[in-house]
Amino acid sequence: MRKPELLIPAGNLEKLRTALLYGADAVYVGAEGLSLRASSSEMSLADLAAGVKEAHAKDVKVYAAANTFARNSDLDKAKIIIPELAATGIDALIVSEPGMLRLMRNSAPHLPVHLSTQANTTNIESVKFWKDQGVQRIILARELNLKEIGEIAAAVPDMELEIFVHGAMCMAYSGRCYLSAFRNRRSANEGDCSQPCRWEYALHESTRPYDPLILQEDERYSYLLSSKDLCLIEYLPEVLASGVTSLKIEGRMKSAYYVAVVTRAYRQALDDLIKQKEKYQCRQEWIDELGTTSNRGYTTGFAFAEEKINETNPGIKYVQTHEPAGIVLRYDPVKKRMLIGIRNHIVAGSRLELLLPDKTVSIDTRILRNEDGQSLTEANNDQRIYLPVEKEVPVGAILRQKAK
Ligand code: SF4
Structure with missing residues (x-):
């Protein structure tokens, strides 16, 4: 069985390192000023160069998205940035439209090109067309x-x-949507969607603006426009049988915790599938793990769909059972403790779990110590504390706690 590529979103350098730790084969990042995601999930050239170096040291590829729908006013900037991006050592550039492809061909002719999903390639002739380009x-x-x-x-x-x-x-069809731009001037087509399709809506009769009719289904609001999230972990044999090369995880704007959990679950599932072949069975623990990150219920999307529609779930807003608590900054083998950068609010004695690439371990939190050795009853976001752990743990490993 051919080993597929597991491709993970890396919205910043920390998330890229998280993806490397938990088993990505490749990562994709936003190119500063040229990606179809907001600037908060784009990497500077310096961070990108550092990330490429670290990724290549682990034999992991890095693809940079320059998939903006360029306007005339973007072209001069693109002409400058494309050679700079190529110089960072990235393995491919992702583009959405012919103009950017042409610019790339002229200014970085040896850099491989990936065509973004935004280009809506849906048939054999389209694929042949782009191959010719x-x-x-x-x-x-x-x-x-x-x-x-x-x-x-x-x-x-x-x-x-x-x-x-x-x-x-x-x-909306492949994200070509103006709802977000219409509601709060954040355009999905410029990578800045505020996801208003997931908001709660009410119906107003024009003469009674302060007396809304709440759209209800089963005692709850109706989320008419909002899709469940895609999850194909149970169907990886069918996915690989289709002949695809690369399996992509969505979410450059999502947290390092999401990156850790999803990368680890799919890494373990794919490794198991390659090893077990037809004896492969999706483990419940992988499905449970994916339920610990924020989601709106899962669907197989269009994978097996006869009717080409997404599924919505009126009963579910966002659900997640766990939330990030911190990240390992250093391990002290003499004192057998790890320095943690807190990413939440934690209290002494609460249940924390450390996600290692191959397992999850419970952490003793009875005594939290700051860097001066003082004992704390609680720690807040951005504080650094020590926690005991017997065996060496990798820098960048993620801690989590039950969602409050
Ligand atoms: S997430 Fe919702 S609002 Fe944003 S582009 Fe997609 S359909 Fe439109």
């Missing part, structure tokens, strides 16, 4: 099912195909 990989439209994907892989076997297997879905 020198594209090495197509990130297929999310709206395809596995049968259609398999047909494309069979018809164009030398094209690398990438699909999303996990993460948030849009009700």
Whole structure:
């Protein structure tokens, strides 16, 4: 069985390191000023160069998204940034439209090009077209099912195909949507969606603006526009059988905790599948782990869909059973303790779990000590504290606690 690539979002250098620790084969990042995500999830060139170096040392690839729909006023900036991006050592640039592709061909001709899912590639002829233009990989439209994907892989076997297997879905076609720009001037088409499709809505009769009719389903609000999140971990044999090269996780704007949990679950599942082949069975613990991160209930999306629609779940807003508590900054082998950067509020005696790449361990939190050795009853975001742990733990490992 061919080993697929597990491709993880890395919104910043810390998340890139998290992805490396928990088993990514490749990461994708936002290129400063050129990606289709807001600036908070774009990396500076300096961070990108550092991240590429660390990733390549572990044989992990780095792809940079320059998938903005460039306007004329963006082109001069793109002409400058593309060679600078290539100089960081990235393994490919992700573009969405022919203008950026042409610029890339001129200014960084040796850099492989991946075509973004925003280009809505949905059929064999489109894939052949982009192949003729020198594209090495197509990130297929999310709206395809596995049968259609398999047909494309069979018809164009030398094209690398990438699909999303996990993460948030849009009700709009591949995110081409103005709802966010319309509601609060944050355009999804410029990577800044505020997800108003997930807000609660009420109906106002025009002469009674202060007397809204609440749209209810089963005693709750109706979330008419909001999709469940995609999760294909139970169907990895079917996904690999379709012939895809790369399995992509959505979420460059999500937390390091999300990156850790999702990377680890899919890493373990894929390794197990490669080893067990037809004896592979998805473990309940992987599904449970994915439920610890923020989600809106899971769906298989379009993977097996006859009708091309997303699923919504009126009964669920966001759910998550756990939240991040901190990150390991250093391990002291003499005193057998780890220095933690707190990313939340924790109290002495509470139940903390440390996520290691291969297992989860409970941590003794009866005594929290600051760097001066003082005992604390609680610690807040950005504080640094010591916690005991018997065996060496890797820098960057994530701690979590039950969601409050
Ligand atoms: S508002 Fe919802 S449907 Fe529209 S782009 Fe944002 S997430 Fe997608």
